[in-house]
Amino acid sequence: MSYTTLISASTLASQLNTPNLVIVDCRFSLKDTESGRNAWVQAHIPNARYAHLDDDLSGPVQPDKRGGRHPLPDVATLAQTFGSWGITSNTQVVAYDDMGGAIASRLWFLLRWLGHEAVAVLDGGWQAWQAEGQPTSAETPTVNKVTFDAQPNHNLVVNQEEVIESLPTNKLLLLDARAPERYRGEMEPLDPKAGHIPGARSAPFAANLTDTKQFKSMAALQTRFSALLDGAATENTVLYCGSGVTACHNALALTHAGLDGYRLYVGSWSEWSNTPGLAVEIGEPGTEGTL
Numbered sequence: 001m002s003y004t005t006l007i008s009a010s011t012l013a014s015q016l017n018t019p020n021l022v023i024v025d026c027r028f029s030l031k032d033t034e035s036g037r038n039a040w041v042q043a044h045i046p047n048a049r050y051a052h053l054d055d056d057l058s059g060p061v062q063p064d065k066r067g068g069r070h071p072l073p074d075v076a077t078l079a080q081t082f083g084s085w086g087i088t089s090n091t092q093v094v095a096y097d098d099m100g101g102a103i104a105s106r107l108w109f110l111l112r113w114l115g116h117e118a119v120a121v122l123d124g125g126w127q128a129w130q131a132e133g134q135p136t137s138a139e140t141p142t143v144n145k146v147t148f149d150a151q152p153n154h155n156l157v158v159n160q161e162e163v164i165e166s167l168p169t170n171k172l173l174l175l176d177a178r179a180p181e182r183y184r185g186e187m188e189p190l191d192p193k194a195g196h197i198p199g200a201r202s203a204p205f206a207a208n209l210t211d212t213k214q215f216k217s218m219a220a221l222q223t224r225f226s227a228l229l230d231g232a233a234t235e236n237t238v239l240y241c242g243s244g245v246t247a248c249h250n251a252l253a254l255t256h257a258g259l260d261g262y263r264l265y266v267g268s269w270s271e272w273s274n275t276p277g278l279a280v281e282i283g284e285p286g287t288e289g290t291l
Contacts, residue, residue, distance in 0.1 A: 003120035065274035068267035069243035079150035096122035100213035109248040115151030174200035177241035185282035193273040195280035205249035221257035234261030
């Protein structure tokens with residue numbers, strides 16, 4: 001059976017010895033970019049590879065921040081990375097982290113971007129795995145490198161020019177996955193300007209999760225995003241965040257809720273706020289400013 005959105009710790013544990021299963025540890029912290037790799041070295045799910053957000057799941061940051069703080073990797077480079085982890089067209093991939101899927105969902109999105117549907121995020125992540133007393137290992141897995149057949153679907157992404165062109169007509173519905181206080185422009189710890197793209201709606205990714213950092217039920221996610229979309233077609237919905245990472249969490253939640261069709265603005269706020277002359281909004285929608 002193919003898992004394409006979420007998988008529970010108990011289900012994954014029952015399939016650890018299944019052929020063609022690749023598990024990827026995506027633990028990462030912006031405050032200490034090597035903490036995730038160090039944690040993986042100490043203990044991880046048996047046979048898990050490690051994926052570093054900056055080194056493996058992002059391309060080089062451009063001097064003018066074009067593409068944002070975490071640009072999409074080059075297709076050929078990303079395909080080579082996936083191949084080095086042993087991922088083929090027949091592979092079931094499971095990604096996990098310790099942030100409720102905030103980083104693992106980026107890998108989920110990238111695999112889907114390159115045409116690989118059999119990828120799921122471990123619901124509850126490392127904490128759920130440990131809470132159930134599931135096995136861990138400190139061994140570096142032996143991996144047979146393969147050729148990953150990349151079939152990129154560029155319809156899954158949108159660039160800054162398309163977002164700019166849509167603003168006068170409100171053609172696109174923008175959902176901002178950052179924390180509400182960043183959306184409102186009350187604080188901005190990472191980028192040069194505070195606020196949000198004009199007309200965007202606040203859709204913090206953390207609201208997809210329960211108190212135990214597991215995803216809410218499919219019905220609850222359907223209710224949440226139906227209210228946010230408010231009749232808008234998912235084909236006209238664009239997801240963004242600070243740098244195209246946690247917006248993937250909303251993408252995963254939408255897909256799990258059966259609401260496919262969205263696109264990702266990868267550059268997100270880190271690109272928008274670094275581009276001279278672009279308008280920003282502060283507070284709730286309709287309060288334009290130039291913070």
